[in-house]
Amino acid sequence: MVEYARRIGRVQGSVIREIFKMMADPRIISLGGGSPAAESYPLADILAISDELLRDQGIAMLEYGQTTGYAPLREAYLEHLVLPKGIEAEPQNVVCLTGSSQGIFLAFDVFLDPGDTVLVENPTFLAPLNLLRKAQDNIIGLAMDEQGLIIEDLVEKVKKYRPKMLYTIPTFQNPSGRSLCAKRRQRVAELAAEYDFVVLEDDPYAEIRFRGAKLPPIKSFDTAEHVIMLNSFSKTIAPGLRVGAAVARREWAAKLELVKQGADTHTATLPQAICAEFLRRGLLPAHLRHIAPIYEERYQALERGIREHFPADTVYTRPDGGMFVCARLPGRDMAQLNRRAVSEYEVAFIPGAPFCVEPGEGADCFRLNFSGSAPERIATACERLGRLFAMA
Numbered sequence: 005m006v007e008y009a010r011r012i013g014r015v016q017g018s019v020i021r022e023i024f025k026m027m028a029d030p031r032i033i034s035l036g037g038g039s040p041a042a043e044s045y046p047l048a049d050i051l052a053i054s055d056e057l058l059r060d061q062g063i064a065m066l067e068y069g070q071t072t073g074y075a076p077l078r079e080a081y082l083e084h085l086v087l088p089k090g091i092e093a094e095p096q097n098v099v100c101l102t103g104s105s106q107g108i109f110l111a112f113d114v115f116l117d118p119g120d121t122v123l124v125e126n127p128t129f130l131a132p133l134n135l136l137r138k139a140q141d142n143i144i145g146l147a148m149d150e151q152g153l154i155i156e157d158l159v160e161k162v163k164k165y166r167p168k169m170l171y172t173i174p175t176f177q178n179p180s181g182r183s184l185c186a187k188r189r190q191r192v193a194e195l196a197a198e199y200d201f202v203v204l205e206d207d208p209y210a211e212i213r214f215r216g217a218k219l220p221p222i223k224s225f226d227t228a229e230h231v232i233m234l235n236s237f238s239k240t241i242a243p244g245l246r247v248g249a250a251v252a253r254r255e256w257a258a259k260l261e262l263v264k265q266g267a268d269t270h271t272a273t274l275p276q277a278i279c280a281e282f283l284r285r286g287l288l289p290a291h292l293r294h295i296a297p298i299y300e301e302r303y304q305a306l307e308r309g310i311r312e313h314f315p316a317d318t319v320y321t322r323p324d325g326g327m328f329v330c331a332r333l334p335g336r337d338m339a340q341l342n343r344r345a346v347s348e349y350e351v352a353f354i355p356g357a358p359f360c361v362e363p364g365e366g367a368d369c370f371r372l373n374f375s376g377s378a379p380e381r382i383a384t385a386c387e388r389l390g391r392l393f394a395m396a
């Protein structure tokens with residue numbers, strides 16, 4: 005038989021994809037996914053915008069487009085999501101992406117040779133871990149506390165490993181829900197300049213805030229232009245549109261564009277135009293105001309459920325936004341409990357180990373999503389999980 009490429013053996017199946025399959029079963033209450041609340045999709049706006057775009061612009065919406073992105077989206081992204089955050093940038097600094105996950109792929113492709121060192125928060129998002137493992141890069145995990153990655157640990161590891169890149173999710177991190185405080189964001193930008201590494205700032209959740217003050221992106225402190233900021237419309241408009249964007253120094257944006265050319269030529273025009281119009285018509289702020297209380301109510305239901313039903317030694321994070329709470333049941337095997345939760349209690353969550361850098365880490369941790377289920381279903385799920393965990 006024809007053999008697969010050796011690198012494919014290093015790619016793990018995504019537990020999240022498996023959970024997505026389970027979510028199709030309506031009996032399962034899923035605290036596993038990472039999608040917006042079904043009720044929150046701005047369907048009527050998207051319908052009206054697409055109708056107008058196709059009617060008024062015709063085949064321009066269906067032609068090949070530019071690799072760097074649909075020009076009105078690059079401009080609207082700058083005007084609404086970059087410049088107001090204190091970042092200086094022009095259209096030449098922007099590349100539109102097929103989801104921000106493409107930005108992770110492109111940035112790794114542009115900067116990393118096999119064996120290069122990348123620092124990541126530990127735990128972190130599965131997609132970059134898989135890409136880095138596949139490419140045989142050296143992945144070093146960073147310790148976190150309630151304020152995000154710990155600067156002393158970062159400094160120590162920067163000096164020791166001389167990394168090429170830091171991949172970080174500074175706001176409502178996946179899976180922990182934690183946010184990096186402003187002082188540390190500034191320090192990260194300073195360290196990147198001082199020790200000459202790239203910061204890949206993956207920030208898809210920043211706009212989903214239901215309490216607390218907004219935090220400036222690391223990119224806003226980036227006077228030496230060492231930061232690539234990635235944003236996504238998946239969590240704020242709709243994930244199936246597959247639209248994201250990157251802002252970086254001109255030469256780096258040009259390199260991302262070069263690699264994107266070979267990856268997919270360009271991001272589909274109609275979804276880009278929908279996002280551009282959504283921003284241009286000023287619909288995003290109202291939409292975010294609409295979804296924040298929905299997410300807050302769901303988060304409160306989860307927090308209450310954990311407090312009332314989970315064992316007394318449960319440790320968990322308390323985010324001000326985003327979609328996830330990370331919890332720990334010291335000493336328990338959460339992969340095994342997840343299997344029992346699904347088969348016997350019809351509740352799904354994601355065990356923590358796959359988010360961790362080293363094998364064996366995070367076995368007693370798990371991620372709970374609060375955006376995807378109604379408060380009553382979250383309460384029921386917590387009550388059922390409480391019964392299961394009481395026996396563990």
Ligand SMILES: Cc1ncc(COP(=O)(O)O)c(C=O)c1O
Nearest residue numbers: 038103104105129178236238248
């Ligand atoms: C941290 C992080 N980055 C990127 C993504 C991917 O987003 P997109 O749909 O824009 O590719 C996700 C999705 O779950 C995520 O959690």
